[in-house]
Amino acid sequence: MPGMFDPRFERSVNVMCVHDEHGALGIGIGHVREGVTFHEVLEELEIDPGVAPDCPVMHGGPVEPGRGFILHSTDWGGADTVEVQPLCALSASMDVLRAIAEGRGPRHWLMALGYAGWGAGQLEGEMRHHGWYAAEGHPEILFDTPVEARWMATWRAEGIDPALLSTETGQA
Numbered sequence: 001m002p003g004m005f006d007p008r009f010e011r012s013v014n015v016m017c018v019h020d021e022h023g024a025l026g027i028g029i030g031h032v033r034e035g036v037t038f039h040e041v042l043e044e045l046e047i048d049p050g051v052a053p054d055c056p057v058m059h060g061g062p063v064e065p066g067r068g069f070i071l072h073s074t075d076w077g078g079a080d081t082v083e084v085q086p087l088c089a090l091s092a093s094m095d096v097l098r099a100i101a102e103g104r105g106p107r108h109w110l111m112a113l114g115y116a117g118w119g120a121g122q123l124e125g126e127m128r129h130h131g132w133y134a135a136e137g138h139p140e141i142l143f144d145t146p147v148e149a150r151w152m153a154t155w156r157a158e159g160i161d162p163a164l165l166s167t168e169t170g171q172a
Contacts, residue, residue, distance in 0.1 A: 011151045014061070014116055015071055015137065017082060017090045024118040027069050027090065029142060030150050032056040033113050041068060041111065042101060045094065050101035056147065060112030068113055070096045071142065072106035087137035108143040133158075 014026035039054040060069055070091045074083065078095040089106075099105035118126070126132055141153045155162040 013141075013150045013154050015084060015087065015090075015142065016134075017071075017084045019123065021120060023120050024123045026116040027058070027060045027071055027112045028114075028116060029058050029071065029110065029112065030147065031059040032147055033059040036113065038111055041113075042097060045097065047094070047097055047101055051103040052101045052105075055110075058110060058112035058147070060114040061116035063115050063117045065114035067115070068092065068097075068111060069115065070100070070106075070109050070111055072096070072109035073139070073143070074106075076106035084137075087139060088142060108139070110143070 011030060012028050013030035014028050016024060016026045018025040033056070036057045037054050038052060038057055039049045041057060042049045042052065057068075059065075071084075071088050072091060074089050076091075076096070076099060077089060078091055078093055078099075080091060080093045081096075082090045084090055088108075096105060096109075100109060123132070127134065135154050135158050138154075138157050141150055141157060145153045152162060
């Protein structure tokens, strides 16, 4: 779901993990959290990085920026894993971090710190005012597309050229 006009979410891409009558939770996958790597997070949590590749960590959103989340393929699951059908799964436990470090975790994964959250009805209001676009999720964009290309790839997968998007809205 690409963000459009809020400067905090400029050119953002968020995976909507929860969206119900109580609100919504999304994990940003379009921007790297500067100065943080996966190995540094593991070491801070006193987990030996083991066989885990070192990689950038995503800026998941402005809420609880120190809280970690793993978006991953559905070939791994723990007690707290939430299915984000049909795209991926979401885990936020130490178990998934240990599994990745030990080489028994999900085949595809990425880590984010923080999340974007909306209260009941808030996201729907923002969508009515053209602040967001609900795009179809594609695993290849999530797991195989470089971070800096995800925003453009998301629009293109929808058949939209983002150069043609207007920054102004009107009323009918």
